[in-house]
Amino acid sequence: MAHGDITHIDIPVDDMGRATAFYGDVLGWQIAEMTGFEGYPMWQAPNQVSGGGFVSRDESIPTMRNYVEVDSIDEVLAKVTAAGGSVLLEKSPITETSWFAVFADTEGNQMGLYEGTT
Numbered sequence: 772m773a774h775g776d777i778t779h780i781d782i783p784v785d786d787m788g789r790a791t792a793f794y795g796d797v798l799g800w801q802i803a804e805m806t807g808f809e810g811y812p813m814w815q816a817p818n819q820v821s822g823g824g825f826v827s828r829d830e831s832i833p834t835m836r837n838y839v840e841v842d843s844i845d846e847v848l849a850k851v852t853a854a855g856g857s858v859l860l861e862k863s864p865i866t867e868t869s870w871f872a873v874f875a876d877t878e879g880n881q882m883g884l885y886e887g888t889t
Contacts, residue, residue, distance in 0.1 A: 772840040778885045779838035780823035787812065790825055831859075836873070838883035844872045847884055851876075862886075 772778055784790035791802045791812050800814040802825075813824045826832050841847045844862045851858060851874045859881060860873040869887025876882060 774840060774842045776840045777821075777837050778840045779883065780821070781826050781832060781836040781838070781883070782814075782823060783828035783832045783834065783836075784825050785828055787825060787827065794825075832881075834881070836881050836883050838871065838885045841884050841886055844870055844884050844886045848872060848874060 782790070782794075791814075794800050794814060795802050799817055802812050802814045804810070804812050808824075811824050811826065813822065815822045823838075848858050848862070855877045857875045858872065859875055860871075862870050862872045864870055865885075865887065869885065871886075872884045873881055874884070
C-alpha cells in the first residue's frame, strides 16, 4: 500500500452477531476474529484488498471510520492541526511495527491513520 491508500474501515454496530451475519450474507465477506483481537471481528472483501473490523458503537466511534495508509502519522497529525483539524486519538500501537491515530477534519468527520508493516 502507498501513502494515501484506504487500508481499513471500522463499521460501528449495535448487535455484533446481527451485523456480522448481515454483511457475510449480503456481501459475501469473510468474517473472523484474530488472536489478540478478540471481540473485534475483522472482515475481508472478496477482492482481498478492502477490509476492516466491526466495533461496538459508542460515542468514540459514532459512524463508519476509514483508515488511510500514511508514511508518518506524526507528520500527518501535524498537518491536520495546521490545516484546522483536530487530533481525536494520538498515535497508538497496534503491534510492535504498526500504529494508528484518529483525527477530525474541518467538517467534523473522523478519519483514521495507519502506519506500519503489519
